[in-house]
Amino acid sequence: MTTPSEPALSTIMSERRQLINLAYRLLGSLADAEDVVQETYARWYAMPPAKRAGIGSPGAWLTRVAGRICLDLLGSARARRERYVGEWLPEPLPDTTDDPADRVTLDESVSMAFLVVLESMTPGERVAFVLHDVFRYPFAEVAEIVGRTPAACRQLASSARRRIGAAHVPAAPPPRQAGLVRDFKQAWEAKDLQALVALLDPDATAVADGGGLVPALLNPVHGGDRVARYMVDIASRASGLTLVERSVNGRPGLAAEHEGAIVLVMAFDVEDDRIKRIWGIRNPEKLRPWTLSRPPGEG
Numbered sequence: 001m002t003t004p005s006e007p008a009l010s011t012i013m014s015e016r017r018q019l020i021n022l023a024y025r026l027l028g029s030l031a032d033a034e035d036v037v038q039e040t041y042a043r044w045y046a047m048p049p050a051k052r053a054g055i056g057s058p059g060a061w062l063t064r065v066a067g068r069i070c071l072d073l074l075g076s077a078r079a080r081r082e083r084y085v086g087e088w089l090p091e092p093l094p095d096t097t098d099d100p101a102d103r104v105t106l107d108e109s110v111s112m113a114f115l116v117v118l119e120s121m122t123p124g125e126r127v128a129f130v131l132h133d134v135f136r137y138p139f140a141e142v143a144e145i146v147g148r149t150p151a152a153c154r155q156l157a158s159s160a161r162r163r164i165g166a167a168h169v170p171a172a173p174p175p176r177q178a179g180l181v182r183d184f185k186q187a188w189e190a191k192d193l194q195a196l197v198a199l200l201d202p203d204a205t206a207v208a209d210g211g212g213l214v215p216a217l218l219n220p221v222h223g224g225d226r227v228a229r230y231m232v233d234i235a236s237r238a239s240g241l242t243l244v245e246r247s248v249n250g251r252p253g254l255a256a257e258h259e260g261a262i263v264l265v266m267a268f269d270v271e272d273d274r275i276k277r278i279w280g281i282r283n284p285e286k287l288r289p290w291t292l293s294r295p296p297g298e299g
Contacts, residue, residue, distance in 0.1 A: 012041070020104060074123035092112070125163075176273065193229065200228055209279075209280070243255070243256055
């Protein structure tokens with residue numbers, strides 16, 4: 001009788017990108033996702049070699065462990081975010097990273113609009129929905145991670161799906177989104193109040209996240225006219241900022257540079273040829289990947 005051999009290191013590490021993709025969607029934070037993946041691998045290598053060799057599907061094992069860690073973190077994150085200064089927004093993804101294994105697949109499930117809706121879900125809803133509807137895991141496997149029956153997980157995913165459906169509006173074509181963001185950039189730079197009002201939906205909302213570390217709105221601004229006036233006020237007070245068109249979570253967005261560092265990333269949600277929502281991330285802890293990255297074509 002032969003003793004099963006331990007999976008090769010390359011086999012185990014090839015799961016890294018899948019785990020990063022899963023953890024980011026579950027947590028809305030690339031930094032937290034990287035911590036989850038590191039802890040998952042630490043638990044794998046903490047097992048005796050014989051036990052690792054006996055695991056038939058290392059990828060499934062790693063996913064289960066990562067999912068459970070994320071579920072625990074989501075529970076504690078709710079308490080942490082109640083103490084968070086101002087609004088908490090997901091960590092924005094730049095259009096490139098240095099390590100291919102750390103790149104998150106940019107699709108609808110990582111758009112800022114999608115992640116913000118995920119934030120409104122309970123931990124169980126979020127995990128069940130992402131695992132089943134995004135990553136196509138059967139409910140029997142989801143149940144092992146969530147710690148509930150497959151039927152209960154099906155109900156959790158169904159509840160999450162209703163939340164997504166109630167908030168979801170089909171995205172405008174990328175070229176149209178890019179055009180609106182470019183027009184917004186030009187109007188903002190020109191401090192052109194009327195041009196900004198024309199680009200914004202009358203019910204537009206702007207949300208900022210400074211985390212208490214930098215000045216930022218503590219509460220959302222509602223109404224296209226008020227949002228436009230707020231943007232003009234920022235442009236009038238800010239000096240030395242350079243606005244750059246960048247992809248944010250796979251969608252057209254803007255980044256503001258100051259003295260070589262990214263100090264603001266803006267994501268947009270477009271409905272009916274108007275900008276409906278603006279999310280501005282200023283928390284420097286969430287912008288570290290942006291300062292370290294360069295958009296395609298730049299050295």
